[in-house]
Amino acid sequence: MSSPEIQQQLAQEKQLVAATAARWVQDGMVVGLGTGSTAAPFIELLGQRVREEGLRIQATATSRASDELARRVGIPMLEPRRGVRFDLTVDGADELDSQLQLIKGGGGALLREKVIATASDYLLIVADSSKAVAQLGRFPLPLEVVPFALPWVMDAVEALGGAPVVRVNKLNPGELAQSDQGNLLLDCHFEKIENPAELARQLKTIPGIVEHGLFLGLARAAIIVQSGEVQVLRPGQAAVPAAAFSTLP
Numbered sequence: 292m293s294s295p296e297i298q299q300q301l302a303q304e305k306q307l308v309a310a311t312a313a314r315w316v317q318d319g320m321v322v323g324l325g326t327g328s329t330a331a332p333f334i335e336l337l338g339q340r341v342r343e344e345g346l347r348i349q350a351t352a353t354s355r356a357s358d359e360l361a362r363r364v365g366i367p368m369l370e371p372r373r374g375v376r377f378d379l380t381v382d383g384a385d386e387l388d389s390q391l392q393l394i395k396g397g398g399g400a401l402l403r404e405k406v407i408a409t410a411s412d413y414l415l416i417v418a419d420s421s422k423a424v425a426q427l428g429r430f431p432l433p434l435e436v437v438p439f440a441l442p443w444v445m446d447a448v449e450a451l452g453g454a455p456v457v458r459v460n461k462l463n464p465g466e467l468a469q470s471d472q473g474n475l476l477l478d479c480h481f482e483k484i485e486n487p488a489e490l491a492r493q494l495k496t497i498p499g500i501v502e503h504g505l506f507l508g509l510a511r512a513a514i515i516v517q518s519g520e521v522q523v524l525r526p527g528q529a530a531v532p533a534a535a536f537s538t539l540p
C-alpha cells in the first residue's frame with residue numbers, strides 16, 4: 292500500500308476504536324479525555340452521545356486542544372480539584388507492548404496525561420494497528436523538561452544510552468515546541484528499551500525532567516485493530532474481539 296493509502300487506513304482504524312470506546316462510556320461517569328488523533332474522534336463521538344442521547348457525564352481533558360474540542364462538542368467539563376477521580380480515561384498511545392506498557396507524549400501532552408491516568412480507576416487505550424510493538428523503543432521517548440535544565444538533562448539522557456533531540460514547533464520550525472505548561476520537549480531515541488521500569492526509575496532521578504512518556508502498569512485495556520478486526524488487549528492476555536463486550540472489559 293502507498294503511504295496515503297496507509298494513512299487513510301490508519302485514520303479509519305482510529306475511528307473504529309474511538310467508536311467502540313465511546314459506546315462503553317456509561318451514564319454518570321467522570322471521564323478523562325486523552326489527546327491526539329485517536330482521542331479526538333473519541334471526544335467527538337462522546338459529544339454526539341451527550342447531545343443526542345442525553346448521556347450525563349463530566350470530563351476533564353489532558354490538553355488545551357482536547358479541552359477546546361470537548362467544549363465545542365458539548366461535553367460538560369470539570370475543572371481540576373481535590374477529590375476528583377475518573378471512572379474511565381480514554382487516551383491514545385505512541386507504542387504499546389503485550390503487557391500494555393506504553394510510550395506516550397508524541398503530541399506533547401504526557402504530563403497532564405499521566406496526572407489524569409494516575410487519578411483514573413480505568414485507563415483504556417485506543418490505538419491503530421501501527422502502535423503495537425514487541426518491544427518499546429522504536430518511537431523516541433518524549434520527556435517534558437524545564438527549559439533551564441535542558442543541557443544537563445540532554446547529557447544525562449546520553450549517559451543512559453539515549454540520543455535526545457529537542458522538539459521543534461511543527462507549525463513554525465524556527466521555534467522550539469512547548470508543552471501546555473510552557474516546558475520543552477525532548478525526544479529520546481533508544482532504539483530498544485530492554486527494561487522500561489529501570490529506565491523510568493533512572494529518568495525520575497534526573498533534576499529538570501518534569502515527566503517521562505513511559506506509562507507502566509497504568510493501562511487496564513487497549514482497543515486496537517489487528518488483522519482487520521477491532522480487538523481488546525489486556526496485559527499479558529490473548530486478544531479478544533471487541534464485539535464480545537458491551538461495556539468495559
Ligand SMILES: O=C[C@H](O)[C@H](O)[C@H](O)COP(=O)(O)O
Pocket residue numbers: 325326327328329330382383384385394395396397398399400401404
Ligand atoms: O501527547 C500525546 C499523546 O500521548 C497521544 O495520546 C499519543 O501521542 C498518541 O497520539 P495519536 O493517537 O495521535 O497517535
